[in-house]
Amino acid sequence: MNLDSLTKLYVHELKDLYSAEKQLVEALPKMITAASNKDLKKALKDHLAATRRQVQRLDKVFARTEYSPRGHKCEGMEGLIKEGASILKEDSDPDVLDAAIIAAAQRVEHYEMAGYGVARTYAEKLGDYKSADLLQESLEEEAQADRLLSRLAERTINFQAMV
Numbered sequence: 001m002n003l004d005s006l007t008k009l010y011v012h013e014l015k016d017l018y019s020a021e022k023q024l025v026e027a028l029p030k031m032i033t034a035a036s037n038k039d040l041k042k043a044l045k046d047h048l049a050a051t052r053r054q055v056q057r058l059d060k061v062f063a064r065t066e067y068s069p070r071g072h073k074c075e076g077m078e079g080l081i082k083e084g085a086s087i088l089k090e091d092s093d094p095d096v097l098d099a100a101i102i103a104a105a106q107r108v109e110h111y112e113m114a115g116y117g118v119a120r121t122y123a124e125k126l127g128d129y130k131s132a133d134l135l136q137e138s139l140e141e142e143a144q145a146d147r148l149l150s151r152l153a154e155r156t157i158n159f160q161a162m163v
Contacts, residue, residue, distance in 0.1 A: 010122035011067045017115045018058045018069040020077035024051050024108065027081045035101050036094040037160070039152055044105070047145045054138045061123075061131045080108050095160040102153045109146040113139060 003009050028048040035041045062069045084104035092100065116139035123132035 006122060007126060010119065010126060011065060012072070013115060013119045013122060014058060014061060014065075015067075015069060015072035016074045016076075017112070017119060018055070018062070019072050019074035020112065020115065021051055021055045021058065023074065023077050023081055024112075025055065027084070030085065030088060031101050031105065034088045035098055037098045037152070037157055040098050040101065040157065043145070043148050043152060044101075047105075050141045050145065054141065057134045057138055061134055064128060064131055076111055077108070080104070080111060084108070093161070095157065095163070098157045099153065099161040102149050102157060106146055106149050109142050109149065112142045113146065116142060 003012060025048065028044055028051065032041055032044045032048070035044060058069060084101070084107075087097070087100045087104055090097075090100075116135050120132050120135035120139060123129070123135055
């Protein structure tokens with residue numbers, strides 16, 4: 001796609017988000033299995049459910065365009081997932097692994113928040129306020145997941161990893 005307009009750049013960002021979320025739907029179950037802390041497992045399971053809802057929201061956004069969500073691979077998310085997967089292969093103490101999983105998950109959350117913020121802003125500039133609201137909803141879910149992971153790390157998991 002030739003990026004010769006804000007509309008096409010917006011669609012490119014949406015495709016990137018769609019690919020990122022689809023990759024995450026496949027990656028999160030591995031993180032859930034590797035986590036040992038029950039609260040972390042629950043947070044990751046909840047985020048998997050939210051990620052599936054975000055894919056559905058992106059489908060709704062794409063339905064408002066003439067473009068398909070397919071045909072693009074988000075290399076940024078691919079790299080973040082690959083980096084996170086390498087941590088899961090390490091011979092790690094379970095508590096330290098939980099701390100590493102949180103770090104990897106927060107990198108993903110921050111990447112997604114940046115993407116949703118950009119796409120929402122483009123939707124607003126293009127006058128597609130319905131899509132902007134859907135994207136904002138996903139952005140808020142990502143921020144909520146990030147805050148929960150921070151609380152888990154700061155109040156429990158990082159302390160357990162120190163012992």
